[in-house]
Amino acid sequence: MYDREKFLKALENKGYKARYFATGKEAADYVCSQVKGCTVGFGGSATIEELDLVDRLAENNTCFSPEMKYRPKELTFNEAALDTLRTDVFLLSVNGAAEDGTLVNIDGTGNRVGSSLFGHKKVYFIFSENKVMPTLDEAVERARNVASPKNAAFLECRTPCAVKGDKCYDCSSPDRICNAMVIYMHAMEGTEMEVVLTGETLGY
Numbered sequence: 001m002y003d004r005e006k007f008l009k010a011l012e013n014k015g016y017k018a019r020y021f022a023t024g025k026e027a028a029d030y031v032c033s034q035v036k037g038c039t040v041g042f043g044g045s046a047t048i049e050e051l052d053l054v055d056r057l058a059e060n061n062t063c064f065s066p067e068m069k070y071r072p073k074e075l076t077f078n079e080a081a082l083d084t085l086r087t088d089v090f091l092l093s094v095n096g097a098a099e100d101g102t103l104v105n106i107d108g109t110g111n112r113v114g115s116s117l118f119g120h121k122k123v124y125f126i127f128s129e130n131k132v133m134p135t136l137d138e139a140v141e142r143a144r145n146v147a148s149p150k151n152a153a154f155l156e157c158r159t160p161c162a163v164k165g166d167k168c169y170d171c172s173s174p175d176r177i178c179n180a181m182v183i184y185m186h187a188m189e190g191t192e193m194e195v196v197l198t199g200e201t202l203g204y
């Protein structure tokens with residue numbers, strides 16, 4: 001079990017704004033109230049999908065997502081992902097977090113973690129507190145052995161983790177989705193970063 005107040009304080013000490021909401025809907029309402037009249041890019045995220053944030057934010061913003069269900073049919077994934085790199089605002093989740101305010105993400109193509117580091121006025125990390133672990137080692141363990149296998153299964157990857165559903169096998173599969181891991185030690189210089197944390201369990 002983690003200490004929520006300690007986590008929120010640690011995030012602020014690392015340069016993030018940090019807000020907690022009991023429910024996903026409250027968190028989504030908050031983000032929608034803050035982001036208007038902007039270009040908005042998205043990293044692939046089950047949390048963002050569950051909160052319907054692409055469609056909700058598109059009501060008052062111009063949104064770009066490389067996901068098949070949102071991107072223009074004439075664009076490839078990479079072409080659509082390039083459109084997310086220079087938006088005013090970028091939204092993503094995390095695969096794990098540590099109580100000391102460190103965040104963890106694993107990516108296959110790099111568009112999600114790459115865009116989270118540079119190129120925007122503001123980045124929002126939206127995730128539920130079940131992803132917050134007492135230590136960084138446990139956050140990395142979660143990202144590798146819980147979040148990534150679940151994501152691989154959702155994406156119907158032909159990987160051992162997706163078939164067995166128990167842990168990462170550090171596979172050599174052509175469908176491997178884990179090629180880079182980013183440890184966010186502190187909010188990036190020159191980009192406003194905000195964590196929106198929910199009590200309601202969302203995503204993987």
Ligand code: SF4
Pocket residue numbers: 144148149152159160161162167168169170171172173175176177178
């Ligand atoms: S490295 Fe391979 S086995 Fe491990 S989580 Fe990623 S896709 Fe699954």
